[in-house]
Amino acid sequence: MDHQNTMKTKAVFLDRDGTLNADSVHYIKSADEFHLFNYTADALRILTRLGYMNILITNQSALGRNMITVKEIENIHLRLKTAIRRVGAEIHGIYYCPHLPDDNCECRKPKIGNLEKAIRDFNIDIGKSFFIGDSFKDIQTGAAVGCRTIFVRTGIDSSSIKTLKKWNPRPDFIAENLLEAAQLIECIERNRDL
Ligand SMILES: [Mg+2]
Ligand SMILES: [Zn+2]
Numbered sequence: 721m722d723h724q725n726t727m728k729t730k731a732v733f734l735d736r737d738g739t740l741n742a743d744s745v746h747y748i749k750s751a752d753e754f755h756l757f758n759y760t761a762d763a764l765r766i767l768t769r770l771g772y773m774n775i776l777i778t779n780q781s782a783l784g785r786n787m788i789t790v791k792e793i794e795n796i797h798l799r800l801k802t803a804i805r806r807v808g809a810e811i812h813g814i815y816y817c818p819h820l821p822d823d824n825c826e827c828r829k830p831k832i833g834n835l836e837k838a839i840r841d842f843n844i845d846i847g848k849s850f851f852i853g854d855s856f857k858d859i860q861t862g863a864a865v866g867c868r869t870i871f872v873r874t875g876i877d878s879s880s881i882k883t884l885k886k887w888n889p890r891p892d893f894i895a896e897n898l899l900e901a902a903q904l905i906e907c908i909e910r911n912r913d914l
Contacts, residue, residue: 728845732767732905733835733862735853736778736816738875739898740800743854745876747782751796756803757874759899764809766902770909775813775838777851777861779828783818790818813838830860839865852901856880856887863889870894870901 815834817827826833851862854875871891895901
């Protein structure tokens, strides 16, 4: 048996805005504008209990636009991790792209730079992992590395729901929200054990 392979762990890669917290067309520029959905902690607790690494992969071009500082974004993420830990769940890693769409970096979704870095850092078994997000970019990013993908309907871009049928790649699953997505993963786990 491949020893390296047995050491691998599974992950749920998560988009941030519109998936864990309410998104805004004006960007999230401070901790005061960051509002978790009321079920996010429960959803992350389910995934933590199932043994997943919960890893955020997020585009934060508000940084490149100088609408928020690195210090403030780190503050938001520290508060997020603390709030989640308080309910017995864990966010194991946060990878954000600070660049603008025109910067042509390798880490802005749908590019897979940040996702590949997380896969290396945590020695992730992609075949056992999921990507959850509210936009086409998230589905593209997850599918590009071979994750199963779950689209959640909690984003602010309602056009994405209308065009969903034409997407290529299409999400493997569609859930109302992050809690339903976590319950779906729980179901898949249970069936695998039967
Ligand atoms: Mg989003
Ligand atoms: Zn980037």
